[in-house]
Amino acid sequence: MKKLLVIIFACTTITGYAPPPTIMPPAPDHWELWTMALIQVESGGKDNALGTKNDTGCLQITPILVKEVNRLQSGRRYTMNDALNRKRSIEMYNIIQGYYNPEKDLHLALKIWNPKAPLSYHKKVQAEYEKLKNKL
Numbered sequence: 001m002k003k004l005l006v007i008i009f010a011c012t013t014i015t016g017y018a019p020p021p022t023i024m025p026p027a028p029d030h031w032e033l034w035t036m037a038l039i040q041v042e043s044g045g046k047d048n049a050l051g052t053k054n055d056t057g058c059l060q061i062t063p064i065l066v067k068e069v070n071r072l073q074s075g076r077r078y079t080m081n082d083a084l085n086r087k088r089s090i091e092m093y094n095i096i097q098g099y100y101n102p103e104k105d106l107h108l109a110l111k112i113w114n115p116k117a118p119l120s121y122h123k124k125v126q127a128e129y130e131k132l133k134n135k136l
Contacts, residue, residue, distance in 0.1 A: 030133075034106045035090060037128035038113065041121070047086045057083035059093050059113075069095045 042060045043049035051060045061083035069078050069092045082088035093113070101108050106129075110122055 030106070031104050033132045034109065034125070034129055035093060036132055037125050038093075038110070039086075040128045041124045047089075048084055056080060057089045058086050059083070059089045061089055061092060065092065065096065072096070072099050 039045055039058045043058045045058065047058045049058060049060065050056055053062070055062045061080070063080055066078050066080055066083070073095050078088065078092055082092065097104065097109055097112065100112050107122065110117065110125055114121060
């Protein structure tokens, strides 16, 4: 009984004087920031953007990409109309990236998304990413 009282007393004494926990904000999700930067470069952030090569929406999704997304996953079937919805566009982007870039390498993500893009494209996305990161 005496040992139990000592343990209870020790626990209440320690917790009674413990400093309050430091609550840290969550670390920024770099993948999400990179995706938002890519959206800004691809479409200027416009969900209804129409490109010159049959590409649509905030991520400038093409019919061949929709077909590949549907091939890679089961369940929901995507259409080109989904490219006009930001949430569904990002879902398609993440399906492609999850399959071909499971480690979420930021620069590999750009090579997968736009393989013929010049270095200037990569630099634009990087600059947008830095702007978003600095706003946090």
